Amino acid sequence: MDLHVLFGDFTVRSVALGAALVGTVAGALGSFAVLRRQSLLGDTLSHAALPGIALGFLVSGSRSLTPILAGALISGALAALLVLLLTRTTRIKDDAALGVSLSLFFAVGTVLLTYAQRQVGAAQAGLDAFLFGQAAAVLPADLTLIGGVGLAALLALALLWKEFKAVTFDADFARSLGLPVLALEALLTLLIAVAVVIGLQLVGVILMVALVVAPAAAARQWTRRLEGMVALAAAFGALAGVTGALVSASARGLATGPVIVLAASALVLASLLAAPERGLAWHAARSWARRRALGSHRVLVDLLRLGQDHRDPAYASEQGMLDTYFGGPTGHVLRRLRRRGLVERVEHMPEEGAHWVLTPAGRAQARELQAPFGGRRDEDENR
Amino acid sequence: MTVVGGVHEPALALHVEDLTASYAHQAVLWDVDLNVPPGVLAAIVGPNGAGKSTLLRCIIGAVRPNAGHVYVHGRPYREQRRRVAYVPQRTSVDWDFPTTALDVVTMGLYGRLGWFRRPRRTEADEALEALAMVGMDAFASRQIAELSGGQQQRVFLARALVQDADLYLMDEPFAGVDATTERAIVDLLKDLRARGKTVVAVHHDLQTVATYFDWLALLNVRVIAQGPVAEVYTAENLRAAYGPRVVLLGATEGAAPVAASVATAGATDRGTEEARTPVA
Numbered sequence: 001m002d003l004h005v006l007f008g009d010f011t012v013r014s015v016a017l018g019a020a021l022v023g024t025v026a027g028a029l030g031s032f033a034v035l036r037r038q039s040l041l042g043d044t045l046s047h048a049a050l051p052g053i054a055l056g057f058l059v060s061g062s063r064s065l066t067p068i069l070a071g072a073l074i075s076g077a078l079a080a081l082l083v084l085l086l087t088r089t090t091r092i093k094d095d096a097a098l099g100v101s102l103s104l105f106f107a108v109g110t111v112l113l114t115y116a117q118r119q120v121g122a123a124q125a126g127l128d129a130f131l132f133g134q135a136a137a138v139l140p141a142d143l144t145l146i147g148g149v150g151l152a153a154l155l156a157l158a159l160l161w162k163e164f165k166a167v168t169f170d171a172d173f174a175r176s177l178g179l180p181v182l183a184l185e186a187l188l189t190l191l192i193a194v195a196v197v198i199g200l201q202l203v204g205v206i207l208m209v210a211l212v213v214a215p216a217a218a219a220r221q222w223t224r225r226l227e228g229m230v231a232l233a234a235a236f237g238a239l240a241g242v243t244g245a246l247v248s249a250s251a252r253g254l255a256t257g258p259v260i261v262l263a264a265s266a267l268v269l270a271s272l273l274a275a276p277e278r279g280l281a282w283h284a285a286r287s288w289a290r291r292r293a294l295g296s297h298r299v300l301v302d303l304l305r306l307g308q309d310h311r312d313p314a315y316a317s318e319q320g321m322l323d324t325y326f327g328g329p330t331g332h333v334l335r336r337l338r339r340r341g342l343v344e345r346v347e348h349m350p351e352e353g354a355h356w357v358l359t360p361a362g363r364a365q366a367r368e369l370q371a372p373f374g375g376r377r378d379e380d381e382n383r
Numbered sequence: 384m385t386v387v388g389g390v391h392e393p394a395l396a397l398h399v400e401d402l403t404a405s406y407a408h409q410a411v412l413w414d415v416d417l418n419v420p421p422g423v424l425a426a427i428v429g430p431n432g433a434g435k436s437t438l439l440r441c442i443i444g445a446v447r448p449n450a451g452h453v454y455v456h457g458r459p460y461r462e463q464r465r466r467v468a469y470v471p472q473r474t475s476v477d478w479d480f481p482t483t484a485l486d487v488v489t490m491g492l493y494g495r496l497g498w499f500r501r502p503r504r505t506e507a508d509e510a511l512e513a514l515a516m517v518g519m520d521a522f523a524s525r526q527i528a529e530l531s532g533g534q535q536q537r538v539f540l541a542r543a544l545v546q547d548a549d550l551y552l553m554d555e556p557f558a559g560v561d562a563t564t565e566r567a568i569v570d571l572l573k574d575l576r577a578r579g580k581t582v583v584a585v586h587h588d589l590q591t592v593a594t595y596f597d598w599l600a601l602l603n604v605r606v607i608a609q610g611p612v613a614e615v616y617t618a619e620n621l622r623a624a625y626g627p628r629v630v631l632l633g634a635t636e637g638a639a640p641v642a643a644s645v646a647t648a649g650a651t652d653r654g655t656e657e658a659r660t661p662v663a
Contacts, residue, residue: 035480159499166490170476173542176443176469176552177494220481224526229481 012249015135018143019241019260022199025150026208027215027237028157029195031230032188034216035168039209040095041080041189044102046196046208048079050109053130053200054116063126065142065201069149072197079105080189109205133204133257135245146198153194156187164188165226202245204257211237214264221275240264292336297369299333300342302326303358304366313363316346316355337362393457396421396550396581397442402451404434404441411437413604415451419583421549424576425598426586426612430625433603435585436472439552443469455550465494468548470539472555478528484538485510485523491545513545514538518567533564540571551575553584557591569595592616 033042049072056071057063079101086097116127126137138146157164166174167184175181192212199208215236219229244260273281302325307315322330334356337343342362346355358366392398399417403410412434419425427435440446442453442460455463468491488510489502496502502510514520517537522530530538536556543551556572557565572582572595586592592599593612600609601624608620 035477162490162493162496162501163498165482166493169480169482169487169490170471172440172443172445172471172475173469173490174493175445176464176467177490178464179493181445224481225483225486226481 009249011140012246014140014143015138015249016242016245018138018146019135019202019245019256020238021147021150021241022202023211023215023237023239023241023260024234025153025195025237026199026211026241027219027233027235028154028230029188029192030212030214030216030237031219031226031233032164032168033192033212034220035226036188038189038192039213040098041083042192042196042212043209044079044083044098044105045076045193046200046205046212047102048105048109049073049076049197049200050106050130050205051075051112052109053127053205054109054112057116057127058112058119065139065145068130069145069197069200072200073193075105075109076193076197077190080193106205129204130200131204131206132255133200133202133207133244133260135202135248135256138201142201146201149194150198153191153198156191160184160187202241202256203260204255207257207261210261210264211240214261214268215240218264218268218271221271221278236264236267240267295333296337299326299330299337300358300362300366301370303343303356304363304370307358307363314357316357318352319354319356322356390457391454391459392418394421395419395454396423396456397583398454399438399442400452400454402438402441402448402453404437404446404448404451410604412441412448415602415606417600417606417609419581419598419600421456421581422576422579423581423598424572424596425581425583425600426592426596427583427600427602428586428589428592428624429602429607433624435602436554438602439469439554439583439585442552443467465546466549468543468546468551470543470551470553470556473532473536473539473558475554478530478535480527482527483524484514484519484527484530484534484541487527487538488513488541488545491542494546510541510545513541516544517541517571533560536560536564536568540568544571549580551580551582551584553582555585555587557586557588589621 052071052075053068056068060067082101083097086092129137171181215233218236219232223229240260240263243263244256247259248254248256276282306317307313343356346357395418397419402415404412441448453460492506519537599612599615601607603624607624608615
């Protein structure tokens with residue numbers, strides 16, 4: 001199916017819109033999860049949503065999304081409380097507590113899901129879509145709910161922007177300003193849980209954490225301000241969401257979640273490589289430039305030293321001697337320096353091969369380089 | 384008698400009474416009474432684990448004490464929050480947070496701004512002014528991760544200055560800063576004192592206590608001694624705070640004569656020029 005036809009389809013268009021919104025909310029709130037080092041909490045919240053999804057369906061007896069998402073939110077919250085309880089009352093550390101809580105809730109969820117799927121109407125409810133996500137299972141009524149809740153979460157984030165920023169950067173200081181830190185932290189965690197829950201139908205409980213963490217991690221590479229990070233993460237999340245929804249809709253039966261996660265991971269990879277200042281490629285380019293500069297600097301200083309040793313600033317050094325002094329071939333470095341007008345090649349004794357001499361500009365630069373290490377001024381050319 | 388909610392010890396900038404705090408049933412602070420008059424530079428000094436940081440965090444409400452109350456300029460802390468500025472330990476936050484120096488300083492105005500309101504031009508100007516006071520205005524738009532330790536500490540101080548408080552609570556303001564920054568911070572503290580402000584700082588360097596501060600509280604879970612530096616900085620008190628194994632020699636330069644005489648009359652006959660830091 002080509003893209004034009006695909007976009008013409010009303011269902012596909014509305015699902016793409018829903019995916020964009022889910023990605024926006026997950027990216028924006030995910031930035032806070034990442035900055036607060038709560039990425040794994042996002043994973044626990046999404047896996048722990050599974051028993052709530054099954055119970056929501058069993059209790060309401062229908063496929064209506066509202067009770068299912070409410071159940072997901074409640075069981076996610078219970079899992080988060082269990083983590084708190086474990087870390088506060090036992091010696092179990094954060095990561096272990098998150099792991100215990102995640103696996104316990106997911107196991108209960110799997111059992112409940114198996115039971116729920118035997119019930120009448122379970123097949124139509126598309127409950128198994130909640131594991132890996134299925135854009136095709138999303139109905140227009142679901143999109144209204146997802147959209148409404150998502151926009152409410154974004155509105156809360158916008159209203160409490162500076163409070164959330166203060167609490168995330170420096171909680172003690174925020175407390176000293178009189179902010180209710182505990183309540184704000186709880187609300188922020190709740191909003192992150194909301195971001196997770198509204199994405200479950202599209203992305204699935206297993207991979208939802210990727211849509212929370214990946215756009216934020218990618219965005220962090222590019223910006224220096226929280227505003228920029230959140231905006232960019234929201235855009236990345238929307239891009240990944242739409243890509244996943246469209247690809248999944250065009251390939252019959254392909255789960256949406258994995259495609260969304262692949263798209264988000266591609267954004268992370270590109271950002272890790274290419275982003276200025278923090279990207280790997282940027283660092284590699286800079287360290288290559290530095291290594292190159294270091295080579296040039298050393299050859300310049302070597303030439304200066306050889307001149308000083310021979311008490312002749314215009315001393316022509318043989319290239320072989322420079323190679324030995326430098327500890328490797330210097331030909332390419334010398335040619336580069338000549339292009340910059342810092343050295344000249346002289347035919348001193350043609351039978352001995354190339355000789356090199358510093359130009360006045362080269363001598364000045366070499367002295368500058370040598371100065372911090374105690375340049376030997378007493379042996380300058382005046383002598 | 385204590386009148387809860389009313390005026391209590393109005394002559395003191397900071398009045399802490401009966402403060403007791405614990406982590407996992409282990410008392411970190413026990414029955415701490417701390418009284419700091421206005422217009423002094425007060426140091427809280429004590430060994431590791433003495434509860435110095437916890438004391439400050441109890442005062443600002445970041446740690447809930449088991450017992451005790453805190454009054455600032457005669458009123459409960461809760462009512463006086465605007466008159467108190469807190470400078471946490473520099474290492475307590477993640478400096479890789481995506482923000483600029485100016486933005487961090489602007490956070491000092493969040494309390495005044497109140498809910499939902501965004502900082503505007505006026506707030507940015509005030510923050511820039513505070514950055515200028517610590518000599519950091521040229522770094523306003525710099526990413527905080529790019530700042531040196533000393534520069535980060537100055538940004539934190541600027542954030543406290545912009546609050547225009549009467550009482551400044553600082554946790555180790557000199558930790559990990561170079562000599563130049565230390566000098567600059569001392570000048571800043573003296574300037575605050577000259578303007579009638581009160582500073583209470585957790586400090587770890589006994590060598591400089593007597594030169595930088597004029598009021599001293601020795602803490603080791605309990606308050607060992609408190610008062611003017613000249614009266615409190617004695618060998619006896621320091622041993623009581625740091626334990627009997629403390630090597631205490633002649634008072635460092637500028638120390639109180641009491642401390643000097645006690646030290647010379649005490650464990651050693653070695654020359655007073657051999658100033659040493661006490662080691663626990």
